[in-house]
Amino acid sequence: MKLLVAEDQSMLRDALCQLLLMEEDVEAVFQASNGLEAISVLEKEAIDVAILDVEMPHKTGLDVLEWVKTYQKTKVIIVTTFKRVGYFQRAVKAGVDAYVLKDRSISELMGTIHTVLAGKKEYSPELMETILSHDNPLSPQEITLLQHIAQGKSSKEIAELLFLSPGTVRNYTSSIFNKLGASNRVEAITIAQKHDWI
Structure with a gap:
């Protein structure tokens, strides 16, 4: 082989x-x-x-x-x-x-x-x-988006990278915050990394 x-x-x-x-x-x-x-x-x-x-x-x-x-x-x-x-x-x-x-x-x-x-x-x-033991609540698209956020990219940059409108990126971001119980980007990244979700 x-x-x-x-x-x-x-x-x-x-x-x-x-x-x-x-x-x-x-x-x-x-x-x-x-x-x-x-x-x-x-x-x-x-x-x-x-x-x-x-x-x-x-x-x-x-x-x-x-x-x-x-x-x-x-x-x-x-x-x-x-x-x-x-x-x-x-x-x-x-x-x-x-x-x-x-x-x-x-x-x-x-x-x-x-x-x-x-x-x-x-x-x-x-x-x-x-x-x-850790069921990830995020969808594959939300995981991708949060990975970009963790790399320090702005909503505008993420929108261009993923071919989404800035409004859609904002919707995804608030959905991530809701699912993770986070109030900001840093908190969302911390929670997701702690559980190995990103």
Whole structure:
């Protein structure tokens, strides 16, 4: 099988690729240090499984996942250190094949690779527990909007980025405040980050 490992930390990426290449049924492992490189490899090579980190420069693992599921049949495993509900929900919505935490052995990762190649899904139990214990009241659009607010963007900038009218952005913002019981932007961001909703 041919694998792609997209990870922006070069030492971690090199080590993972070396270990995967030692597995009998792995024919080749391609590397990418960011999301754009990952898409470039996926366009050129017939990759069976793409193993993506979430937080990468240029395009995130979630952006790459959404691109793959639109244009290809490649299986996608998201490997992350973050137990963020928002990330997980976006990945599941996009059709991720497996979403697992980084603290696993190569043999466990190989098990996950075989699971997704057999057409099954796999999610880390810790992530399922996080989801069940903290149900995010925000819609995907509200999560996106709040992430932009957390980055310090103004309502006007957010409206342009998301192709919304400033009035719609204001409506979404007040809806976020209502759902989180927040009275301002800082409070909303604090509450959402505390629960790993953004």
